[in-house]
Amino acid sequence: MRSQTAVRSPAHARQDQWGRLNSRLILVNLSVLAAPLAMFGATFLVTDGEINLQVLITLGSFLITCLVICGISLMRLFTTRYRITDERVEVHAGLLFRSHRSTPIDRIRSVDLTANPLHRVFGLTSLKIGTGEQSSSADGGLSLDGISKADADELRRRLIEWRQAGRGLTVGQDDGPIAELDWAWLRYAPLTIWGVGGVFLAVGSAYRTLHEMKIDPLELGIVKDLEDRFGSVPLWFGILLTLLIIVVIGVVGSTVTFIEGWGGYCLEREDAGMFRVRRGLLVTRSVTIEERRLRGVEVSEPLLLRWAGGARLKAVASGLGDSEENSSRSRLTPPVPLAIARRIAADVLTEKQSPTALAELAPHPRAALWRRINRALASVALFAAVFVGFGLWLTPVLVYTGVIASLVLLPIVVAQAYDAYRSLGHGIHGRYLVTRAGTFARRTVALQREGIIGWSISRSVFQRRAGLLTLGATTGAGNGVYRVRDVSVSEGLAFAEEAVPHLLTQFIERSPRHN
Numbered sequence: 001m002r003s004q005t006a007v008r009s010p011a012h013a014r015q016d017q018w019g020r021l022n023s024r025l026i027l028v029n030l031s032v033l034a035a036p037l038a039m040f041g042a043t044f045l046v047t048d049g050e051i052n053l054q055v056l057i058t059l060g061s062f063l064i065t066c067l068v069i070c071g072i073s074l075m076r077l078f079t080t081r082y083r084i085t086d087e088r089v090e091v092h093a094g095l096l097f098r099s100h101r102s103t104p105i106d107r108i109r110s111v112d113l114t115a116n117p118l119h120r121v122f123g124l125t126s127l128k129i130g131t132g133e134q135s136s137s138a139d140g141g142l143s144l145d146g147i148s149k150a151d152a153d154e155l156r157r158r159l160i161e162w163r164q165a166g167r168g169l170t171v172g173q174d175d176g177p178i179a180e181l182d183w184a185w186l187r188y189a190p191l192t193i194w195g196v197g198g199v200f201l202a203v204g205s206a207y208r209t210l211h212e213m214k215i216d217p218l219e220l221g222i223v224k225d226l227e228d229r230f231g232s233v234p235l236w237f238g239i240l241l242t243l244l245i246i247v248v249i250g251v252v253g254s255t256v257t258f259i260e261g262w263g264g265y266c267l268e269r270e271d272a273g274m275f276r277v278r279r280g281l282l283v284t285r286s287v288t289i290e291e292r293r294l295r296g297v298e299v300s301e302p303l304l305l306r307w308a309g310g311a312r313l314k315a316v317a318s319g320l321g322d323s324e325e326n327s328s329r330s331r332l333t334p335p336v337p338l339a340i341a342r343r344i345a346a347d348v349l350t351e352k353q354s355p356t357a358l359a360e361l362a363p364h365p366r367a368a369l370w371r372r373i374n375r376a377l378a379s380v381a382l383f384a385a386v387f388v389g390f391g392l393w394l395t396p397v398l399v400y401t402g403v404i405a406s407l408v409l410l411p412i413v414v415a416q417a418y419d420a421y422r423s424l425g426h427g428i429h430g431r432y433l434v435t436r437a438g439t440f441a442r443r444t445v446a447l448q449r450e451g452i453i454g455w456s457i458s459r460s461v462f463q464r465r466a467g468l469l470t471l472g473a474t475t476g477a478g479n480g481v482y483r484v485r486d487v488s489v490s491e492g493l494a495f496a497e498e499a500v501p502h503l504l505t506q507f508i509e510r511s512p513r514h515n
Contacts, residue, residue: 361425
């Protein structure tokens with residue numbers, strides 16, 4: 001039983017005076033100037049003190065850019081005013097171009113807090129009030145970038161209380177955490193390609209920056225030292241060593257990213273009808289999701305993570321902003337064991353067990369398997385054709401390389417095609433539609449049937465020849481459309497009718513029966 005305490009009505013709330021951003025934001029803005037100074041020092045060390053005119057121009061431009069950013073931030077500090085009245089939140093900002101933003105209390109859908117390392121050093125945080133609209137729209141919410149943590153926590157508490165009181169609800173004690181960080185989950189951190197991809201991204205960015213400065217990375221002293229030390233090793237050994245170094249750096253990067261992004265993780269259900277996800281070691285984040293806007297969950301199992309028995313859990317909810325914000329704010333867990341992901345999904349949906357685990361998923365036609373095998377064979381043939389084409393033009397060695405590589409790849413891609421087919425499935429469990437698909441990232445979605453507002457049906461030329469279609473459940477939450485891929489026409493239409501009766505039948509033309 002929750003202990004309930006009455007919250008005063010907004011009609012009796014005191015109208016607050018205009019507030020301002022915290023003055024410590026001045027120190028945060030001035031610290032931006034440390035970046036060009038650090039970059040100048042790093043360039044001086046890398047080039048052994050040989051700095052040309054192009055470098056000075058680039059660094060000078062960077063310094064001017066930082067000065068402009070600092071000036072704009074200081075202007076925002078001195079001109080921003082905010083207040084919370086009985087019925088709305090108001091923010092006034094700007095000097096040359098004045099901005100007056102106002103959001104009614106009853107339209108607030110979320111109150112998120114974010115603090116980067118500089119903010120945390122000076123005890124500041126950013127508060128964003130979401131209304132569930134696209135952030136690019138005029139009513140996309142309000143933000144206060146640079147208030148003290150204590151003020152942010154107090155503002156968040158008051159906004160949620162007043163929002164509940166405006167709906168005639170009461171606020172009591174929180175239900176407590178649904179999940180908290182277990183450092184044993186750290187073993188799943190390296191099982192992602194993003195760490196390795198981040199290495200290539202960082203190297204590419206560094207190369208492009210040096211190129212803009214008219215500096216040849218191959219002529220740097222550190223590169224010359226490596227060339228002198230390892231230049232005599234065989235080519236194959238150099239390639240393997242380079243790949244090993246990239247993988248090691250990627251694993252370390254993935255692990256560090258996990259620690260920074262999910263340190264202090266806690267998922268809890270607040271009595272005010274919201275879920276709150278708190279996480280972050282250096283950059284702290286506090287994201288709220290309105291419970292009544294939750295339409296389901298998505299269990300994601302990337303390939304390497306699936307082999308290790310892990311998964312991620314995301315919320316399928318409306319009011320999380322555009323696609324980029326939805327991707328970030330919908331995360332409910334870091335990579336965790338699959339059993340824990342399902343347990344958390346059940347808690348979030350207030351079910352005894354997760355629908356993603358209990359639903360009996362119907363297999364798809366064998367034609368769906370042949371479609372995936374044909375795509376796999378086509379990709380291998382294209383891969384071989386590239387090598388053969390260049391081999392006939394340049395050297396026969398490429399022809400042999402392409403043929404051998406294709407023979408090695410063939411069983412691998414066929415196995416992946418079969419795994420992609422086995423991952424296909426759809427079914428109904430209680431009030432949830434459940435669909436599953438994918439091999440590199442297998443996703444199982446449990447979507448509330450009452451949240452489906454329409455159906456989309458797509459059929460490619462190859463699907464029509466195979467008697468298949470892709471059925472999309474349209475909803476105002478999450479990604480907007482959740483698809484049942486490559487299902488037979490009769491089964492797909494029957495499934496849509498069973499999931500949401502009478503929603504699709506009015507648009508179906510029935511062929512007259514012939515005797």
